[in-house]
Amino acid sequence: MEPSVSRRTLLGTSLLTPALVGCTGPVAPDPAGAPSDAESAAAFDPQDWDSVRAQFPLQADLLHFAAFQLAAHPRPVRTAIDRHRAGLDADTTGYLDNDVDLEEAARAAAADYLGSSAKPDDVALTDSTTMGMGLLCAGLRLGRGHDVLTSEHDFFGTYDALGKLASRTGASVRRVRLYDEPATANAGDIVTRLRDALRPRTRLVVLTWVHSSTGVRLPISRISAMLAERNAGRAPAERTLLLVDGIHGFGAVDQDVTDLGCDFFTSGIHKWMFGPRGTGLLWGRAWDAAAPVLPSFSMPEGPGRLATPGGYHSFEHRWAVPEAFTFHRAIGRARIARRITEQATQLKAGLAEIPAVTVITPADPELSAGLVMCSHDRLAPFEAVRRLRAEHRIVASITPYDDPYLRLAPSIVTTPEEVDTVLTAMAAL
Numbered sequence: 001m002e003p004s005v006s007r008r009t010l011l012g013t014s015l016l017t018p019a020l021v022g023c024t025g026p027v028a029p030d031p032a033g034a035p036s037d038a039e040s041a042a043a044f045d046p047q048d049w050d051s052v053r054a055q056f057p058l059q060a061d062l063l064h065f066a067a068f069q070l071a072a073h074p075r076p077v078r079t080a081i082d083r084h085r086a087g088l089d090a091d092t093t094g095y096l097d098n099d100v101d102l103e104e105a106a107r108a109a110a111a112d113y114l115g116s117s118a119k120p121d122d123v124a125l126t127d128s129t130t131m132g133m134g135l136l137c138a139g140l141r142l143g144r145g146h147d148v149l150t151s152e153h154d155f156f157g158t159y160d161a162l163g164k165l166a167s168r169t170g171a172s173v174r175r176v177r178l179y180d181e182p183a184t185a186n187a188g189d190i191v192t193r194l195r196d197a198l199r200p201r202t203r204l205v206v207l208t209w210v211h212s213s214t215g216v217r218l219p220i221s222r223i224s225a226m227l228a229e230r231n232a233g234r235a236p237a238e239r240t241l242l243l244v245d246g247i248h249g250f251g252a253v254d255q256d257v258t259d260l261g262c263d264f265f266t267s268g269i270h271k272w273m274f275g276p277r278g279t280g281l282l283w284g285r286a287w288d289a290a291a292p293v294l295p296s297f298s299m300p301e302g303p304g305r306l307a308t309p310g311g312y313h314s315f316e317h318r319w320a321v322p323e324a325f326t327f328h329r330a331i332g333r334a335r336i337a338r339r340i341t342e343q344a345t346q347l348k349a350g351l352a353e354i355p356a357v358t359v360i361t362p363a364d365p366e367l368s369a370g371l372v373m374c375s376h377d378r379l380a381p382f383e384a385v386r387r388l389r390a391e392h393r394i395v396a397s398i399t400p401y402d403d404p405y406l407r408l409a410p411s412i413v414t415t416p417e418e419v420d421t422v423l424t425a426m427a428a429l
Protein backbone atom coordinates (compact mmCIF):
# COMPACT_ATOMS: atom_id res chain seq x y z
CA MET A 1 0.00 0.00 0.00
CA GLU A 2 1.27 3.48 -0.88
CA PRO A 3 0.17 5.95 1.79
CA SER A 4 -0.97 9.28 0.37
CA VAL A 5 -0.08 11.11 3.60
CA SER A 6 3.48 10.82 4.79
CA ARG A 7 4.17 8.67 7.85
CA ARG A 8 6.10 11.53 9.41
CA THR A 9 3.12 13.87 9.22
CA LEU A 10 0.86 11.43 10.97
CA LEU A 11 3.21 10.05 13.59
CA GLY A 12 3.83 13.61 14.71
CA THR A 13 0.21 13.87 15.72
CA SER A 14 0.68 11.79 18.88
CA LEU A 15 2.54 14.76 20.28
CA LEU A 16 -0.10 17.33 19.47
CA THR A 17 -0.45 20.26 21.80
CA PRO A 18 -3.82 20.94 23.47
CA ALA A 19 -4.51 23.74 21.02
CA LEU A 20 -4.53 21.22 18.23
CA VAL A 21 -6.96 18.78 19.81
CA GLY A 22 -9.03 17.15 17.10
CA CYS A 23 -6.76 18.00 14.20
CA THR A 24 -5.24 14.57 13.56
CA GLY A 25 -5.32 12.79 10.24
CA PRO A 26 -5.81 13.52 6.59
CA VAL A 27 -8.40 16.00 5.58
CA ALA A 28 -11.72 14.53 4.50
CA PRO A 29 -15.08 16.18 3.94
CA ASP A 30 -16.81 17.22 7.15
CA PRO A 31 -20.23 15.62 7.51
CA ALA A 32 -23.03 18.16 7.25
CA GLY A 33 -23.58 20.11 10.42
CA ALA A 34 -20.53 18.78 12.29
CA PRO A 35 -18.37 21.48 13.80
CA SER A 36 -14.99 21.83 12.16
CA ASP A 37 -11.87 20.76 14.02
CA ALA A 38 -10.89 24.38 14.42
CA GLU A 39 -14.26 25.26 15.96
CA SER A 40 -14.03 22.35 18.40
CA ALA A 41 -10.54 23.28 19.46
CA ALA A 42 -11.51 26.92 19.95
CA ALA A 43 -14.52 26.06 22.10
CA PHE A 44 -12.69 23.66 24.35
CA ASP A 45 -10.90 24.90 27.46
CA PRO A 46 -9.28 21.80 28.99
CA GLN A 47 -8.67 23.69 32.26
CA ASP A 48 -12.38 24.27 32.81
CA TRP A 49 -14.38 21.23 34.01
CA ASP A 50 -17.62 22.67 32.63
CA SER A 51 -15.98 22.97 29.25
CA VAL A 52 -14.71 19.38 29.52
CA ARG A 53 -18.23 18.20 30.32
CA ALA A 54 -19.57 20.24 27.41
CA GLN A 55 -17.49 18.15 25.01
CA PHE A 56 -19.73 15.16 25.77
CA PRO A 57 -23.15 14.67 24.22
CA LEU A 58 -24.36 12.95 27.40
CA GLN A 59 -27.97 13.79 28.27
CA ALA A 60 -27.91 16.93 30.40
CA ASP A 61 -30.76 16.03 32.75
CA LEU A 62 -29.05 12.83 33.96
CA LEU A 63 -26.21 12.45 36.44
CA HIS A 64 -23.83 10.04 34.77
CA PHE A 65 -22.30 7.90 37.51
CA ALA A 66 -21.81 4.92 35.19
CA ALA A 67 -20.15 6.77 32.33
CA PHE A 68 -17.08 4.54 32.52
CA GLN A 69 -19.06 1.50 31.39
CA LEU A 70 -18.78 2.35 27.71
CA ALA A 71 -17.49 5.72 26.62
CA ALA A 72 -19.61 8.50 25.25
CA HIS A 73 -17.40 10.16 22.66
CA PRO A 74 -16.09 13.63 23.54
CA ARG A 75 -16.23 16.12 20.71
CA PRO A 76 -12.65 15.72 19.38
CA VAL A 77 -13.11 11.95 19.21
CA ARG A 78 -16.52 12.32 17.59
CA THR A 79 -15.18 14.80 15.08
CA ALA A 80 -12.32 12.50 14.13
CA ILE A 81 -14.65 9.51 13.78
CA ASP A 82 -16.98 11.56 11.61
CA ARG A 83 -14.09 12.73 9.46
CA HIS A 84 -12.75 9.23 8.88
CA ARG A 85 -16.23 7.85 8.28
CA ALA A 86 -16.93 10.56 5.72
CA GLY A 87 -13.61 9.82 4.01
CA LEU A 88 -14.35 6.12 3.88
CA ASP A 89 -17.87 6.69 2.67
CA ALA A 90 -16.81 9.13 -0.04
CA ASP A 91 -13.90 7.19 -1.54
CA THR A 92 -13.33 3.97 0.38
CA THR A 93 -10.42 2.70 -1.64
CA GLY A 94 -8.70 6.06 -1.84
CA TYR A 95 -9.11 6.75 1.88
CA LEU A 96 -7.83 3.27 2.75
CA ASP A 97 -4.49 4.31 1.27
CA ASN A 98 -3.98 6.07 4.61
CA ASP A 99 -4.53 2.99 6.72
CA VAL A 100 -0.91 2.14 7.57
CA ASP A 101 -0.16 5.65 8.71
CA LEU A 102 -3.41 6.02 10.60
CA GLU A 103 -2.93 2.73 12.42
CA GLU A 104 0.65 3.66 13.25
CA ALA A 105 -0.57 6.99 14.63
CA ALA A 106 -2.97 5.12 16.92
CA ARG A 107 -0.21 2.76 18.02
CA ALA A 108 2.23 5.62 18.61
CA ALA A 109 -0.33 7.58 20.63
CA ALA A 110 -1.04 4.54 22.78
CA ALA A 111 2.67 3.86 23.35
CA ASP A 112 3.24 7.49 24.20
CA TYR A 113 0.57 7.30 26.90
CA LEU A 114 1.71 3.92 28.27
CA GLY A 115 5.03 5.39 29.34
CA SER A 116 8.41 6.53 28.11
CA SER A 117 9.77 2.99 27.86
CA ALA A 118 6.83 1.69 25.79
CA LYS A 119 7.61 1.17 22.13
CA PRO A 120 4.92 1.35 19.44
CA ASP A 121 6.25 -2.01 18.20
CA ASP A 122 5.05 -3.59 21.43
CA VAL A 123 1.46 -2.36 21.20
CA ALA A 124 -1.23 -4.56 19.66
CA LEU A 125 -4.42 -2.73 18.75
CA THR A 126 -7.52 -4.59 19.85
CA ASP A 127 -11.25 -4.03 20.16
CA SER A 128 -11.38 -4.34 23.94
CA THR A 129 -9.78 -5.47 27.17
CA THR A 130 -11.41 -8.84 26.67
CA MET A 131 -9.96 -9.28 23.20
CA GLY A 132 -6.45 -8.55 24.50
CA MET A 133 -6.93 -11.01 27.34
CA GLY A 134 -8.18 -13.65 24.92
CA LEU A 135 -5.43 -13.09 22.35
CA LEU A 136 -2.69 -13.39 24.90
CA CYS A 137 -4.09 -16.38 26.74
CA ALA A 138 -4.63 -18.15 23.41
CA GLY A 139 -1.03 -17.55 22.36
CA LEU A 140 0.99 -18.08 25.55
CA ARG A 141 3.44 -20.94 25.27
CA LEU A 142 2.40 -22.91 28.32
CA GLY A 143 2.13 -26.66 28.76
CA ARG A 144 1.11 -29.45 31.10
CA GLY A 145 2.84 -28.97 34.43
CA HIS A 146 2.68 -25.21 34.23
CA ASP A 147 0.62 -23.40 36.80
CA VAL A 148 -1.45 -20.22 36.36
CA LEU A 149 -2.59 -18.11 39.28
CA THR A 150 -5.38 -15.57 39.27
CA SER A 151 -7.54 -14.17 42.06
CA GLU A 152 -11.06 -14.70 43.34
CA HIS A 153 -11.84 -11.08 42.48
CA ASP A 154 -11.30 -11.12 38.74
CA PHE A 155 -13.62 -10.59 35.80
CA PHE A 156 -15.52 -13.45 34.19
CA GLY A 157 -13.73 -12.72 30.89
CA THR A 158 -10.43 -13.54 32.60
CA TYR A 159 -11.77 -16.82 33.98
CA ASP A 160 -13.11 -17.78 30.58
CA ALA A 161 -9.81 -16.98 28.83
CA LEU A 162 -7.90 -18.98 31.45
CA GLY A 163 -10.32 -21.90 31.18
CA LYS A 164 -9.62 -22.02 27.45
CA LEU A 165 -5.89 -21.73 28.11
CA ALA A 166 -6.11 -24.69 30.52
CA SER A 167 -7.98 -26.80 27.94
CA ARG A 168 -5.47 -25.95 25.23
CA THR A 169 -2.27 -26.44 27.23
CA GLY A 170 -3.12 -28.71 30.17
CA ALA A 171 -1.82 -26.03 32.58
CA SER A 172 -3.58 -25.80 35.93
CA VAL A 173 -5.43 -22.60 36.86
CA ARG A 174 -5.97 -21.57 40.48
CA ARG A 175 -7.56 -18.61 42.24
CA VAL A 176 -6.31 -16.95 45.41
CA ARG A 177 -8.31 -14.74 47.75
CA LEU A 178 -6.39 -11.52 48.14
CA TYR A 179 -8.56 -9.95 50.84
CA ASP A 180 -11.57 -10.91 52.92
CA GLU A 181 -13.19 -7.52 53.49
CA PRO A 182 -12.52 -5.17 50.58
CA ALA A 183 -13.02 -2.08 52.74
CA THR A 184 -10.11 -3.08 54.96
CA ALA A 185 -7.87 -4.56 52.26
CA ASN A 186 -4.21 -4.02 52.96
CA ALA A 187 -1.46 -3.75 50.34
CA GLY A 188 1.13 -5.71 52.31
CA ASP A 189 -1.35 -8.48 53.02
CA ILE A 190 -2.36 -8.69 49.35
CA VAL A 191 1.25 -9.13 48.26
CA THR A 192 1.86 -11.74 50.96
CA ARG A 193 -1.25 -13.75 50.07
CA LEU A 194 -0.27 -13.74 46.43
CA ARG A 195 3.34 -14.69 47.14
CA ASP A 196 2.26 -17.54 49.41
CA ALA A 197 -0.01 -18.94 46.70
CA LEU A 198 2.75 -19.13 44.08
CA ARG A 199 4.16 -22.55 43.19
CA PRO A 200 7.54 -23.40 41.71
CA ARG A 201 6.01 -23.85 38.25
CA THR A 202 3.70 -20.85 38.32
CA ARG A 203 4.35 -19.39 34.90
CA LEU A 204 1.62 -16.80 34.80
CA VAL A 205 -0.17 -14.53 37.25
CA VAL A 206 -3.27 -12.74 35.95
CA LEU A 207 -4.67 -9.84 37.97
CA THR A 208 -7.00 -6.90 37.55
CA TRP A 209 -5.62 -3.48 38.43
CA VAL A 210 -8.91 -2.15 39.84
CA HIS A 211 -11.51 -4.77 40.70
CA SER A 212 -14.89 -4.12 39.16
CA SER A 213 -16.32 -6.40 41.86
CA THR A 214 -15.18 -4.31 44.85
CA GLY A 215 -13.32 -1.22 43.66
CA VAL A 216 -10.07 -2.41 45.27
CA ARG A 217 -7.00 -1.20 43.38
CA LEU A 218 -4.20 -3.72 43.63
CA PRO A 219 -0.66 -2.59 44.46
CA ILE A 220 0.59 -3.84 41.09
CA SER A 221 4.04 -2.22 41.39
CA ARG A 222 4.68 -3.99 44.70
CA ILE A 223 3.43 -7.27 43.26
CA SER A 224 5.76 -6.82 40.27
CA ALA A 225 8.67 -6.13 42.60
CA MET A 226 7.91 -9.31 44.54
CA LEU A 227 7.77 -11.31 41.30
CA ALA A 228 10.98 -9.71 40.00
CA GLU A 229 12.79 -10.84 43.14
CA ARG A 230 11.45 -14.35 42.66
CA ASN A 231 12.38 -14.35 38.96
CA ALA A 232 15.94 -13.19 39.55
CA GLY A 233 18.38 -15.71 38.14
CA ARG A 234 15.70 -17.74 36.37
CA ALA A 235 15.86 -18.47 32.64
CA PRO A 236 13.28 -16.41 30.69
CA ALA A 237 11.14 -19.53 30.06
CA GLU A 238 10.98 -20.23 33.81
CA ARG A 239 9.99 -16.76 34.96
CA THR A 240 6.59 -15.97 36.38
CA LEU A 241 4.90 -13.51 34.04
CA LEU A 242 2.36 -10.94 35.15
CA LEU A 243 -0.62 -10.07 32.95
CA VAL A 244 -2.78 -7.18 34.12
CA ASP A 245 -6.33 -6.30 33.09
CA GLY A 246 -5.96 -2.56 33.52
CA ILE A 247 -9.27 -1.29 32.30
CA HIS A 248 -10.47 0.53 35.42
CA GLY A 249 -7.12 2.18 36.09
CA PHE A 250 -6.34 3.20 32.51
CA GLY A 251 -7.36 6.84 32.27
CA ALA A 252 -8.35 7.01 35.95
CA VAL A 253 -5.02 6.60 37.76
CA ASP A 254 -2.01 8.86 37.36
CA GLN A 255 0.62 6.24 36.67
CA ASP A 256 2.65 5.15 33.66
CA VAL A 257 1.65 1.62 32.77
CA THR A 258 5.29 0.79 32.09
CA ASP A 259 6.04 1.68 35.74
CA LEU A 260 3.61 -0.98 36.96
CA GLY A 261 6.29 -3.55 36.17
CA CYS A 262 3.93 -6.07 34.57
CA ASP A 263 4.85 -8.11 31.50
CA PHE A 264 1.55 -7.67 29.67
CA PHE A 265 -1.23 -5.12 30.03
CA THR A 266 -4.61 -5.28 28.36
CA SER A 267 -7.13 -2.48 28.41
CA GLY A 268 -9.96 -1.00 26.44
CA ILE A 269 -9.54 2.62 25.44
CA HIS A 270 -13.32 2.95 25.61
CA LYS A 271 -14.05 3.32 29.31
CA TRP A 272 -12.21 5.77 31.58
CA MET A 273 -10.13 7.01 28.64
CA PHE A 274 -13.30 7.99 26.75
CA GLY A 275 -11.82 6.78 23.48
CA PRO A 276 -13.72 5.39 20.54
CA ARG A 277 -16.05 2.52 21.42
CA GLY A 278 -14.60 -0.79 20.29
CA THR A 279 -10.94 0.15 20.76
CA GLY A 280 -8.32 -1.30 23.08
CA LEU A 281 -4.71 -2.28 23.37
CA LEU A 282 -2.51 -5.13 24.48
CA TRP A 283 0.99 -4.02 25.45
CA GLY A 284 3.78 -6.40 26.27
CA ARG A 285 7.48 -6.52 27.04
CA ALA A 286 7.79 -10.32 27.03
CA TRP A 287 6.35 -11.13 23.61
CA ASP A 288 8.68 -14.12 23.18
CA ALA A 289 6.42 -15.95 25.62
CA ALA A 290 3.44 -15.77 23.26
CA ALA A 291 2.66 -16.60 19.65
CA PRO A 292 0.34 -14.49 17.51
CA VAL A 293 -3.09 -16.08 17.29
CA LEU A 294 -4.97 -14.39 14.46
CA PRO A 295 -3.68 -13.39 11.03
CA SER A 296 -2.31 -9.87 11.10
CA PHE A 297 -2.64 -7.21 8.39
CA SER A 298 -0.38 -4.79 10.24
CA MET A 299 2.83 -3.53 8.70
CA PRO A 300 5.75 -3.35 9.26
CA GLU A 301 6.41 -6.33 11.51
CA GLY A 302 6.96 -6.17 15.26
CA PRO A 303 5.40 -8.20 18.06
CA GLY A 304 2.58 -5.76 18.76
CA ARG A 305 1.71 -5.54 15.09
CA LEU A 306 1.80 -9.32 14.67
CA ALA A 307 -0.56 -9.65 17.62
CA THR A 308 -2.99 -7.12 16.13
CA PRO A 309 -5.90 -9.02 14.58
CA GLY A 310 -6.09 -8.42 10.85
CA GLY A 311 -9.04 -7.96 8.60
CA TYR A 312 -10.96 -4.79 7.84
CA HIS A 313 -12.33 -3.11 10.94
CA SER A 314 -14.59 -0.23 11.87
CA PHE A 315 -11.52 1.83 11.03
CA GLU A 316 -13.11 5.19 11.73
CA HIS A 317 -13.05 4.25 15.43
CA ARG A 318 -9.54 2.85 15.54
CA TRP A 319 -8.14 5.81 13.64
CA ALA A 320 -9.71 8.24 16.10
CA VAL A 321 -7.73 6.76 19.00
CA PRO A 322 -5.03 9.51 18.96
CA GLU A 323 -7.66 12.16 19.65
CA ALA A 324 -8.73 10.36 22.81
CA PHE A 325 -5.20 10.45 24.21
CA THR A 326 -4.72 14.04 23.09
CA PHE A 327 -7.99 15.06 24.76
CA HIS A 328 -6.97 13.28 27.97
CA ARG A 329 -3.49 14.79 27.95
CA ALA A 330 -4.85 18.25 27.25
CA ILE A 331 -6.89 18.05 30.46
CA GLY A 332 -3.95 16.42 32.22
CA ARG A 333 -3.63 12.88 33.54
CA ALA A 334 -2.78 14.06 37.05
CA ARG A 335 -5.68 16.54 37.10
CA ILE A 336 -8.10 13.87 35.94
CA ALA A 337 -6.90 11.40 38.56
CA ARG A 338 -7.17 14.09 41.25
CA ARG A 339 -10.68 15.02 40.13
CA ILE A 340 -11.76 11.38 40.29
CA THR A 341 -10.13 10.79 43.66
CA GLU A 342 -11.62 13.96 45.12
CA GLN A 343 -15.14 12.94 44.13
CA ALA A 344 -14.70 9.27 45.04
CA THR A 345 -13.40 10.25 48.47
CA GLN A 346 -16.30 12.66 49.00
CA LEU A 347 -18.73 9.95 47.90
CA LYS A 348 -17.29 7.24 50.16
CA ALA A 349 -17.18 9.58 53.15
CA GLY A 350 -20.78 10.67 52.59
CA LEU A 351 -22.07 7.14 52.02
CA ALA A 352 -20.37 6.01 55.25
CA GLU A 353 -22.58 8.51 57.12
CA ILE A 354 -25.81 6.95 55.85
CA PRO A 355 -26.94 4.28 58.37
CA ALA A 356 -28.54 1.95 55.78
CA VAL A 357 -25.47 1.98 53.53
CA THR A 358 -22.30 -0.08 53.80
CA VAL A 359 -19.33 1.07 51.76
CA ILE A 360 -17.49 -1.86 50.18
CA THR A 361 -14.60 -0.04 48.48
CA PRO A 362 -11.56 0.99 50.56
CA ALA A 363 -11.51 4.62 51.72
CA ASP A 364 -7.77 4.76 51.02
CA PRO A 365 -7.19 6.40 47.58
CA GLU A 366 -4.04 4.30 47.19
CA LEU A 367 -6.17 1.16 47.31
CA SER A 368 -9.01 2.39 45.14
CA ALA A 369 -9.70 4.48 42.04
CA GLY A 370 -12.97 5.73 40.59
CA LEU A 371 -15.23 2.75 41.25
CA VAL A 372 -17.24 3.06 44.45
CA MET A 373 -19.28 0.04 45.55
CA CYS A 374 -21.79 -0.07 48.35
CA SER A 375 -24.74 -2.06 49.60
CA HIS A 376 -28.03 -0.96 51.13
CA ASP A 377 -29.64 -2.73 54.10
CA ARG A 378 -33.15 -2.71 52.67
CA LEU A 379 -32.67 -2.49 48.90
CA ALA A 380 -31.22 -4.99 46.46
CA PRO A 381 -28.69 -3.29 44.13
CA PHE A 382 -31.01 -3.67 41.16
CA GLU A 383 -33.81 -1.87 43.00
CA ALA A 384 -31.45 0.87 44.18
CA VAL A 385 -30.26 1.44 40.61
CA ARG A 386 -33.84 1.52 39.34
CA ARG A 387 -34.96 4.03 41.96
CA LEU A 388 -31.91 6.26 41.60
CA ARG A 389 -32.70 6.64 37.91
CA ALA A 390 -36.47 6.86 38.19
CA GLU A 391 -36.69 9.15 41.21
CA HIS A 392 -33.42 11.10 41.07
CA ARG A 393 -32.18 10.98 37.42
CA ILE A 394 -28.97 9.35 38.63
CA VAL A 395 -27.41 6.70 36.41
CA ALA A 396 -25.68 4.01 38.49
CA SER A 397 -24.78 0.40 37.75
CA ILE A 398 -24.54 -3.01 39.38
CA THR A 399 -21.42 -5.14 39.69
CA PRO A 400 -21.83 -8.24 37.48
CA TYR A 401 -20.56 -10.70 40.10
CA ASP A 402 -21.96 -13.32 42.49
CA ASP A 403 -22.21 -10.73 45.27
CA PRO A 404 -23.69 -7.82 43.35
CA TYR A 405 -23.21 -4.32 44.72
CA LEU A 406 -24.48 -0.92 43.79
CA ARG A 407 -21.74 0.87 41.85
CA LEU A 408 -21.32 4.63 41.57
CA ALA A 409 -18.44 5.95 39.51
CA PRO A 410 -17.47 9.63 39.54
CA SER A 411 -15.40 10.69 36.57
CA ILE A 412 -14.60 13.71 34.41
CA VAL A 413 -18.28 13.95 33.42
CA THR A 414 -19.50 14.31 37.01
CA THR A 415 -18.96 17.07 39.57
CA PRO A 416 -18.57 17.36 43.36
CA GLU A 417 -21.99 19.06 43.42
CA GLU A 418 -23.48 16.03 41.70
CA VAL A 419 -21.83 13.79 44.26
CA ASP A 420 -23.75 15.77 46.92
CA THR A 421 -26.96 15.14 44.98
CA VAL A 422 -26.18 11.41 44.90
CA LEU A 423 -25.62 11.42 48.66
CA THR A 424 -28.93 13.16 49.27
CA ALA A 425 -30.67 10.66 47.01
CA MET A 426 -29.00 7.68 48.69
CA ALA A 427 -30.08 8.96 52.09
CA ALA A 428 -33.64 9.27 50.81
CA LEU A 429 -33.89 5.72 49.40
Ligand SMILES: Cc1ncc(COP(=O)(O)O)c(C=O)c1O
Residues within 6 Å of the ligand: 127, 128, 129, 130, 131, 155, 157, 208, 210, 211, 212, 245, 247, 248, 267, 268, 269, 280
Ligand atom coordinates in the same frame (compact mmCIF):
# COMPACT_ATOMS: atom_id res chain seq x y z
C1 LIG B 1 -12.34 -5.89 35.12
C2 LIG B 1 -12.97 -5.82 33.76
N1 LIG B 1 -12.29 -6.26 32.71
C3 LIG B 1 -12.80 -6.21 31.46
C4 LIG B 1 -14.06 -5.69 31.24
C5 LIG B 1 -14.57 -5.65 29.85
O1 LIG B 1 -13.94 -4.61 29.17
P1 LIG B 1 -13.94 -4.54 27.60
O2 LIG B 1 -15.28 -4.12 27.17
O3 LIG B 1 -12.91 -3.51 27.26
O4 LIG B 1 -13.58 -5.90 27.11
C6 LIG B 1 -14.81 -5.20 32.33
C7 LIG B 1 -16.15 -4.60 32.21
O5 LIG B 1 -16.73 -4.33 31.23
C8 LIG B 1 -14.26 -5.29 33.61
O6 LIG B 1 -14.94 -4.83 34.67
